[in-house]
Amino acid sequence: MAISPRKLRSDLYSYSYQSDANTPLVISVVASLIERTMARNERIANNCGGALSRTKVFDCHEAPDMTIQSYLERIFRYTKAGPSVYVVAYVYIDRFRQANPGFRISPWNVHRLLITTMMVASKYVEDMNYRNSYFARVGGLRTKELNKMEVELLFMMGFKLHVNVSVFESYCSHLEREVSIGGGYHIERTIRCAEKFNSTQNQAQRLYNHIARIML
Template sequence: MGTLALESEDVRSDIYLSLGLKELDKGVVGIPRVLSLVASLLERSVQRNEMLLEAKQVKDVVTVFHGLRAPSLSISKYIDRIFKYSGCSPSCFVVAQIYVDRFLQCTEVKLTSLNVHRLLITSIMLAAKFMDDAYIVFNNAYYAKFGGIITSELNRLEMNFLFSIDFRLQISEESFGKYCVQLEMEAAEALQIERPMQACRSKKAGPKDDSTCASTIAR
Protein backbone atom coordinates (compact mmCIF):
# COMPACT_ATOMS: atom_id res chain seq x y z
CA MET A 1 0.00 0.00 0.00
CA GLY A 2 2.88 2.36 0.95
CA THR A 3 2.81 4.81 -1.97
CA LEU A 4 -0.92 4.49 -2.68
CA ALA A 5 -0.28 3.20 -6.20
CA LEU A 6 1.51 6.38 -7.23
CA GLU A 7 3.33 4.37 -9.89
CA SER A 8 0.07 3.77 -11.79
CA GLU A 9 -0.81 5.83 -14.89
CA ASP A 10 -3.09 8.18 -13.01
CA VAL A 11 -4.34 11.47 -14.42
CA ARG A 12 -2.70 13.17 -11.44
CA SER A 13 0.69 11.58 -12.13
CA ASP A 14 2.24 14.89 -13.17
CA ILE A 15 1.13 16.49 -9.89
CA TYR A 16 2.61 13.63 -7.87
CA LEU A 17 5.87 14.15 -9.72
CA SER A 18 5.78 17.90 -9.14
CA LEU A 19 5.18 17.42 -5.41
CA GLY A 20 8.08 14.99 -5.14
CA LEU A 21 5.92 12.00 -4.25
CA LYS A 22 7.44 9.75 -6.87
CA GLU A 23 10.50 7.83 -5.74
CA LEU A 24 13.66 9.75 -6.51
CA ASP A 25 16.44 8.17 -8.55
CA LYS A 26 19.16 6.61 -6.46
CA GLY A 27 21.81 9.10 -5.51
CA VAL A 28 19.49 12.10 -5.90
CA VAL A 29 19.35 14.17 -2.73
CA GLY A 30 16.68 16.77 -2.14
CA ILE A 31 13.72 17.85 -0.07
CA PRO A 32 10.37 17.02 -1.72
CA ARG A 33 8.35 20.09 -2.68
CA VAL A 34 5.31 18.73 -0.86
CA LEU A 35 6.94 19.54 2.49
CA SER A 36 7.02 23.29 1.88
CA LEU A 37 3.46 23.27 0.53
CA VAL A 38 2.07 21.42 3.55
CA ALA A 39 3.98 23.78 5.84
CA SER A 40 2.62 26.83 4.01
CA LEU A 41 -0.93 25.49 4.21
CA LEU A 42 -0.63 24.87 7.94
CA GLU A 43 1.01 28.24 8.60
CA ARG A 44 -1.81 30.10 6.84
CA SER A 45 -4.40 28.07 8.73
CA VAL A 46 -2.74 28.87 12.07
CA GLN A 47 -2.55 32.59 11.25
CA ARG A 48 -6.18 32.68 10.15
CA ASN A 49 -7.43 30.83 13.24
CA GLU A 50 -5.44 32.94 15.67
CA MET A 51 -6.72 36.13 14.07
CA LEU A 52 -10.31 34.89 14.34
CA LEU A 53 -9.87 33.82 17.97
CA GLU A 54 -8.37 37.18 18.83
CA ALA A 55 -11.07 39.10 16.97
CA LYS A 56 -13.84 37.19 18.74
CA GLN A 57 -11.93 37.37 22.04
CA VAL A 58 -12.52 33.69 22.73
CA LYS A 59 -10.18 30.93 23.83
CA ASP A 60 -9.63 27.73 21.92
CA VAL A 61 -10.60 24.38 23.39
CA VAL A 62 -7.57 23.14 25.34
CA THR A 63 -6.49 19.54 24.66
CA VAL A 64 -3.48 17.33 25.37
CA PHE A 65 -1.99 18.70 22.14
CA HIS A 66 -1.76 22.23 23.51
CA GLY A 67 1.49 23.55 24.94
CA LEU A 68 1.89 26.43 27.37
CA ARG A 69 3.69 28.46 24.69
CA ALA A 70 4.43 28.18 21.00
CA PRO A 71 7.67 26.35 20.10
CA SER A 72 10.49 28.50 18.75
CA LEU A 73 10.92 26.16 15.77
CA SER A 74 8.75 27.18 12.80
CA ILE A 75 6.28 24.77 11.21
CA SER A 76 8.41 24.60 8.06
CA LYS A 77 11.62 23.77 9.93
CA TYR A 78 9.80 21.27 12.13
CA ILE A 79 8.46 19.43 9.07
CA ASP A 80 11.94 19.39 7.51
CA ARG A 81 13.31 17.98 10.78
CA ILE A 82 10.72 15.22 10.86
CA PHE A 83 11.49 14.30 7.26
CA LYS A 84 15.22 14.26 7.94
CA TYR A 85 15.11 11.98 10.97
CA SER A 86 12.03 9.83 10.37
CA GLY A 87 13.01 8.54 6.94
CA CYS A 88 9.31 8.27 6.04
CA SER A 89 8.05 8.59 2.48
CA PRO A 90 6.98 12.04 1.21
CA SER A 91 3.38 10.86 0.76
CA CYS A 92 3.14 10.47 4.55
CA PHE A 93 3.02 14.26 4.84
CA VAL A 94 -0.07 14.42 2.62
CA VAL A 95 -1.69 11.61 4.60
CA ALA A 96 -0.79 13.36 7.86
CA GLN A 97 -2.53 16.50 6.59
CA ILE A 98 -5.65 14.44 5.91
CA TYR A 99 -5.44 12.97 9.42
CA VAL A 100 -5.13 16.43 10.96
CA ASP A 101 -8.19 17.61 9.01
CA ARG A 102 -10.14 14.59 10.28
CA PHE A 103 -9.08 15.36 13.83
CA LEU A 104 -10.18 18.99 13.55
CA GLN A 105 -13.51 17.95 12.03
CA CYS A 106 -14.16 15.49 14.87
CA THR A 107 -13.32 17.98 17.62
CA GLU A 108 -13.95 21.64 18.37
CA VAL A 109 -10.23 22.35 18.24
CA LYS A 110 -8.73 25.09 16.07
CA LEU A 111 -5.25 24.72 14.61
CA THR A 112 -2.96 27.21 16.39
CA SER A 113 0.71 27.70 17.19
CA LEU A 114 0.09 26.01 20.55
CA ASN A 115 -1.03 22.66 19.12
CA VAL A 116 0.18 22.38 15.51
CA HIS A 117 3.59 20.86 16.33
CA ARG A 118 2.18 18.07 18.51
CA LEU A 119 -0.53 17.33 15.96
CA LEU A 120 2.13 17.15 13.26
CA ILE A 121 4.49 14.73 14.98
CA THR A 122 1.56 12.50 15.98
CA SER A 123 -0.15 12.44 12.59
CA ILE A 124 3.09 11.90 10.63
CA MET A 125 4.10 9.06 12.94
CA LEU A 126 0.72 7.41 12.44
CA ALA A 127 0.91 7.92 8.68
CA ALA A 128 4.34 6.28 8.59
CA LYS A 129 3.15 3.33 10.65
CA PHE A 130 0.09 2.81 8.47
CA MET A 131 1.57 3.65 5.08
CA ASP A 132 5.22 2.79 4.85
CA ASP A 133 5.42 -0.93 4.22
CA ALA A 134 8.68 -0.48 2.32
CA TYR A 135 10.30 1.96 4.75
CA ILE A 136 11.87 1.63 8.15
CA VAL A 137 9.34 2.68 10.77
CA PHE A 138 10.86 3.75 14.06
CA ASN A 139 9.20 3.36 17.43
CA ASN A 140 7.51 6.08 19.48
CA ALA A 141 10.62 6.70 21.58
CA TYR A 142 12.61 7.66 18.49
CA TYR A 143 9.87 9.98 17.17
CA ALA A 144 9.57 11.60 20.60
CA LYS A 145 13.32 12.23 20.73
CA PHE A 146 13.60 14.24 17.52
CA GLY A 147 10.06 15.60 17.95
CA GLY A 148 11.06 17.38 21.13
CA ILE A 149 8.72 15.63 23.57
CA ILE A 150 8.97 12.71 25.98
CA THR A 151 7.89 9.21 24.98
CA SER A 152 5.04 8.93 27.51
CA GLU A 153 3.56 12.17 26.16
CA LEU A 154 3.73 10.98 22.56
CA ASN A 155 2.08 7.70 23.57
CA ARG A 156 -0.75 9.70 25.13
CA LEU A 157 -1.06 11.95 22.08
CA GLU A 158 -1.20 8.94 19.77
CA MET A 159 -4.05 7.29 21.67
CA ASN A 160 -5.99 10.54 21.98
CA PHE A 161 -5.60 11.20 18.27
CA LEU A 162 -6.70 7.69 17.30
CA PHE A 163 -9.80 7.76 19.48
CA SER A 164 -10.67 11.27 18.24
CA ILE A 165 -10.73 10.13 14.60
CA ASP A 166 -12.32 6.78 15.55
CA PHE A 167 -9.22 4.95 14.27
CA ARG A 168 -10.03 5.96 10.67
CA LEU A 169 -6.56 5.70 9.15
CA GLN A 170 -7.53 4.32 5.75
CA ILE A 171 -7.16 6.84 2.91
CA SER A 172 -8.64 6.24 -0.50
CA GLU A 173 -6.53 6.97 -3.55
CA GLU A 174 -9.19 9.42 -4.68
CA SER A 175 -8.98 11.41 -1.43
CA PHE A 176 -5.20 11.38 -1.58
CA GLY A 177 -5.30 12.72 -5.14
CA LYS A 178 -7.75 15.47 -4.23
CA TYR A 179 -5.49 16.70 -1.44
CA CYS A 180 -2.53 16.76 -3.82
CA VAL A 181 -4.53 18.82 -6.33
CA GLN A 182 -5.56 21.16 -3.50
CA LEU A 183 -1.92 21.67 -2.51
CA GLU A 184 -1.00 22.54 -6.10
CA MET A 185 -3.93 24.95 -6.45
CA GLU A 186 -3.10 26.77 -3.22
CA ALA A 187 0.55 26.98 -4.22
CA ALA A 188 -0.47 28.55 -7.54
CA GLU A 189 -2.72 31.07 -5.78
CA ALA A 190 0.05 32.04 -3.37
CA LEU A 191 2.44 32.52 -6.30
CA GLN A 192 -0.03 34.80 -8.09
CA ILE A 193 -0.10 37.03 -5.00
CA GLU A 194 3.65 36.94 -4.39
CA ARG A 195 4.79 37.78 -7.92
CA PRO A 196 3.24 41.27 -8.13
CA MET A 197 4.42 41.96 -4.56
CA GLN A 198 7.99 41.10 -5.55
CA ALA A 199 7.69 43.25 -8.67
CA CYS A 200 6.54 46.21 -6.60
CA ARG A 201 9.34 45.79 -4.06
CA SER A 202 11.95 45.67 -6.83
CA LYS A 203 10.85 48.98 -8.34
CA LYS A 204 12.15 52.32 -7.23
CA ALA A 205 8.63 53.58 -7.52
CA GLY A 206 7.23 57.05 -6.98
CA PRO A 207 3.69 57.84 -5.80
CA LYS A 208 2.26 57.13 -9.25
CA ASP A 209 3.98 53.74 -9.52
CA ASP A 210 2.83 52.80 -6.00
CA SER A 211 -0.80 53.14 -7.00
CA THR A 212 -0.19 50.91 -10.02
CA CYS A 213 1.29 48.21 -7.82
CA ALA A 214 -1.58 48.44 -5.37
CA SER A 215 -4.12 47.88 -8.13
CA THR A 216 -2.12 44.92 -9.46
CA ILE A 217 -2.05 43.18 -6.06
CA ALA A 218 -5.76 43.76 -5.57
CA ARG A 219 -6.69 41.89 -8.72
Protein backbone atom coordinates in the same frame (compact mmCIF):
# COMPACT_ATOMS: atom_id res chain seq x y z
CA MET B 1 11.68 28.69 -4.60
CA ALA B 2 8.94 28.51 -7.22
CA ILE B 3 6.94 25.29 -7.11
CA SER B 4 4.71 24.39 -10.02
CA PRO B 5 1.76 21.97 -9.78
CA ARG B 6 3.46 19.67 -12.28
CA LYS B 7 6.68 19.68 -10.29
CA LEU B 8 4.81 18.93 -7.09
CA ARG B 9 2.89 16.08 -8.72
CA SER B 10 6.10 14.59 -10.11
CA ASP B 11 7.70 14.78 -6.68
CA LEU B 12 4.71 13.09 -5.04
CA TYR B 13 4.66 10.13 -7.42
CA SER B 14 8.27 9.61 -8.40
CA TYR B 15 10.13 10.51 -5.21
CA SER B 16 13.49 8.85 -4.64
CA TYR B 17 13.92 7.25 -1.22
CA GLN B 18 17.71 7.39 -1.35
CA SER B 19 19.53 8.56 1.75
CA ASP B 20 20.70 11.76 0.03
CA ALA B 21 17.28 12.61 -1.46
CA ASN B 22 16.20 16.24 -1.56
CA THR B 23 13.59 17.58 0.83
CA PRO B 24 10.11 16.85 -0.61
CA LEU B 25 8.39 19.87 -2.13
CA VAL B 26 5.16 18.96 -0.37
CA ILE B 27 6.69 20.07 2.95
CA SER B 28 6.61 23.73 1.90
CA VAL B 29 3.02 23.47 0.69
CA VAL B 30 1.72 21.69 3.81
CA ALA B 31 3.59 24.17 6.03
CA SER B 32 1.99 27.08 4.18
CA LEU B 33 -1.50 25.57 4.49
CA ILE B 34 -1.14 25.05 8.23
CA GLU B 35 0.34 28.52 8.72
CA ARG B 36 -2.66 29.95 6.87
CA THR B 37 -5.05 28.07 9.14
CA MET B 38 -3.24 29.38 12.23
CA ALA B 39 -3.25 32.94 10.88
CA ARG B 40 -6.99 32.68 10.17
CA ASN B 41 -7.64 31.40 13.69
CA GLU B 42 -5.67 34.31 15.14
CA ARG B 43 -7.55 36.84 13.02
CA ILE B 44 -10.89 35.38 14.12
CA ALA B 45 -9.80 35.51 17.76
CA ASN B 46 -8.64 39.13 17.39
CA ASN B 47 -11.89 40.15 15.71
CA CYS B 48 -13.81 38.56 18.55
CA GLY B 49 -11.72 40.48 21.05
CA GLY B 50 -10.21 37.47 22.73
CA ALA B 51 -7.30 35.06 22.63
CA LEU B 52 -7.26 31.72 20.88
CA SER B 53 -9.14 29.05 22.75
CA ARG B 54 -6.73 26.70 24.49
CA THR B 55 -7.42 22.99 24.39
CA LYS B 56 -5.82 20.23 26.41
CA VAL B 57 -5.29 17.96 23.42
CA PHE B 58 -1.70 18.36 22.15
CA ASP B 59 -1.35 21.59 24.11
CA CYS B 60 1.95 22.67 25.66
CA HIS B 61 2.67 25.41 28.18
CA GLU B 62 4.93 27.40 25.86
CA ALA B 63 4.89 27.59 22.07
CA PRO B 64 8.12 26.11 20.58
CA ASP B 65 10.48 28.58 18.94
CA MET B 66 10.54 26.72 15.60
CA THR B 67 8.62 27.38 12.42
CA ILE B 68 6.34 24.74 10.96
CA GLN B 69 8.56 24.54 7.89
CA SER B 70 11.66 23.93 10.01
CA TYR B 71 9.87 21.37 12.16
CA LEU B 72 8.68 19.37 9.14
CA GLU B 73 12.14 19.55 7.63
CA ARG B 74 13.58 18.23 10.90
CA ILE B 75 11.16 15.29 10.78
CA PHE B 76 12.25 14.56 7.23
CA ARG B 77 15.95 14.87 8.07
CA TYR B 78 15.75 12.20 10.76
CA THR B 79 13.00 9.92 9.40
CA LYS B 80 13.28 10.34 5.61
CA ALA B 81 9.49 10.13 5.39
CA GLY B 82 8.39 10.28 1.76
CA PRO B 83 5.94 12.85 0.28
CA SER B 84 2.95 10.50 0.58
CA VAL B 85 3.40 10.42 4.37
CA TYR B 86 2.98 14.21 4.54
CA VAL B 87 -0.16 14.04 2.40
CA VAL B 88 -1.70 11.32 4.59
CA ALA B 89 -0.70 13.24 7.75
CA TYR B 90 -2.51 16.29 6.35
CA VAL B 91 -5.57 14.10 5.69
CA TYR B 92 -5.48 12.99 9.34
CA ILE B 93 -5.23 16.59 10.54
CA ASP B 94 -8.24 17.49 8.41
CA ARG B 95 -10.23 14.51 9.72
CA PHE B 96 -9.28 15.33 13.30
CA ARG B 97 -10.50 18.91 12.90
CA GLN B 98 -13.77 17.78 11.34
CA ALA B 99 -14.38 15.25 14.11
CA ASN B 100 -13.57 17.86 16.79
CA PRO B 101 -15.04 21.23 15.71
CA GLY B 102 -13.95 22.91 18.93
CA PHE B 103 -10.28 22.22 18.23
CA ARG B 104 -8.24 25.07 16.78
CA ILE B 105 -4.69 24.72 15.48
CA SER B 106 -2.49 27.18 17.35
CA PRO B 107 1.19 27.81 18.12
CA TRP B 108 0.68 25.85 21.38
CA ASN B 109 -0.45 22.60 19.75
CA VAL B 110 0.66 22.57 16.10
CA HIS B 111 4.08 20.93 16.64
CA ARG B 112 2.71 18.10 18.76
CA LEU B 113 -0.15 17.58 16.34
CA LEU B 114 2.32 17.35 13.46
CA ILE B 115 4.71 14.83 15.01
CA THR B 116 1.78 12.65 16.11
CA THR B 117 0.03 12.64 12.74
CA MET B 118 3.33 12.14 10.93
CA MET B 119 4.14 9.11 13.08
CA VAL B 120 0.70 7.57 12.58
CA ALA B 121 0.80 8.32 8.84
CA SER B 122 4.24 6.76 8.56
CA LYS B 123 2.94 3.60 10.20
CA TYR B 124 0.09 3.52 7.70
CA VAL B 125 2.12 4.24 4.57
CA GLU B 126 5.60 2.85 5.11
CA ASP B 127 6.53 -0.84 5.29
CA MET B 128 9.20 -0.24 7.94
CA ASN B 129 9.08 2.35 10.69
CA TYR B 130 10.99 3.75 13.63
CA ARG B 131 9.80 3.15 17.18
CA ASN B 132 7.66 5.69 18.99
CA SER B 133 10.66 6.48 21.19
CA TYR B 134 12.62 7.57 18.12
CA PHE B 135 9.80 9.79 16.83
CA ALA B 136 9.58 11.28 20.31
CA ARG B 137 13.26 12.26 20.24
CA VAL B 138 12.84 13.75 16.77
CA GLY B 139 9.84 15.75 17.95
CA GLY B 140 11.49 16.88 21.19
CA LEU B 141 9.09 14.95 23.43
CA ARG B 142 9.12 12.19 25.99
CA THR B 143 8.00 8.79 24.71
CA LYS B 144 5.21 8.68 27.28
CA GLU B 145 3.84 11.99 25.99
CA LEU B 146 3.84 10.87 22.37
CA ASN B 147 2.25 7.53 23.23
CA LYS B 148 -0.57 9.33 25.01
CA MET B 149 -1.13 11.76 22.12
CA GLU B 150 -1.19 8.89 19.63
CA VAL B 151 -3.95 7.14 21.58
CA GLU B 152 -5.92 10.39 21.92
CA LEU B 153 -5.59 11.09 18.20
CA LEU B 154 -6.81 7.62 17.25
CA PHE B 155 -9.84 7.72 19.53
CA MET B 156 -10.79 11.30 18.64
CA MET B 157 -10.56 10.39 14.93
CA GLY B 158 -12.66 7.29 15.50
CA PHE B 159 -9.74 5.19 14.16
CA LYS B 160 -10.55 6.38 10.61
CA LEU B 161 -7.05 5.88 9.23
CA HIS B 162 -7.76 4.34 5.83
CA VAL B 163 -6.96 6.67 2.93
CA ASN B 164 -8.07 5.22 -0.40
CA VAL B 165 -6.72 6.22 -3.78
CA SER B 166 -9.51 8.67 -4.59
CA VAL B 167 -9.11 10.51 -1.28
CA PHE B 168 -5.34 10.64 -1.70
CA GLU B 169 -5.79 12.00 -5.24
CA SER B 170 -8.24 14.65 -4.07
CA TYR B 171 -5.80 15.92 -1.45
CA CYS B 172 -2.96 15.90 -3.98
CA SER B 173 -5.14 18.02 -6.28
CA HIS B 174 -5.85 20.35 -3.36
CA LEU B 175 -2.12 20.78 -2.77
CA GLU B 176 -1.59 21.39 -6.47
CA ARG B 177 -4.16 24.19 -6.44
CA GLU B 178 -2.21 25.80 -3.63
CA VAL B 179 0.83 26.21 -5.86
CA SER B 180 -1.01 27.16 -9.04
CA ILE B 181 -0.42 30.62 -10.46
CA GLY B 182 -2.28 33.16 -8.36
CA GLY B 183 -3.28 30.47 -5.85
CA GLY B 184 -3.63 30.82 -2.11
CA TYR B 185 -0.06 29.61 -1.48
CA HIS B 186 1.35 32.84 -2.94
CA ILE B 187 -1.48 35.07 -1.75
CA GLU B 188 -1.17 34.00 1.88
CA ARG B 189 2.55 34.68 1.92
CA THR B 190 1.88 38.16 0.49
CA ILE B 191 -0.77 38.79 3.17
CA ARG B 192 1.60 37.73 5.95
CA CYS B 193 4.35 39.99 4.62
CA ALA B 194 1.89 42.90 4.43
CA GLU B 195 0.68 42.23 7.98
CA LYS B 196 4.25 42.19 9.30
CA PHE B 197 4.98 45.45 7.44
CA ASN B 198 1.85 47.13 8.80
CA SER B 199 2.66 45.92 12.31
CA THR B 200 6.16 47.41 12.04
CA GLN B 201 4.75 50.68 10.71
CA ASN B 202 2.20 50.87 13.53
CA GLN B 203 4.88 50.28 16.14
CA ALA B 204 7.02 53.00 14.62
CA GLN B 205 4.06 55.40 14.57
CA ARG B 206 3.25 54.68 18.24
CA LEU B 207 6.89 55.30 19.17
CA TYR B 208 6.89 58.58 17.23
CA ASN B 209 3.68 59.73 18.95
CA HIS B 210 5.12 58.82 22.37
CA ILE B 211 8.29 60.82 21.71
CA ALA B 212 6.25 63.75 20.43
CA ARG B 213 4.15 63.82 23.64
CA ILE B 214 7.30 63.78 25.78
CA MET B 215 8.81 66.68 23.81
CA LEU B 216 5.61 68.67 24.18
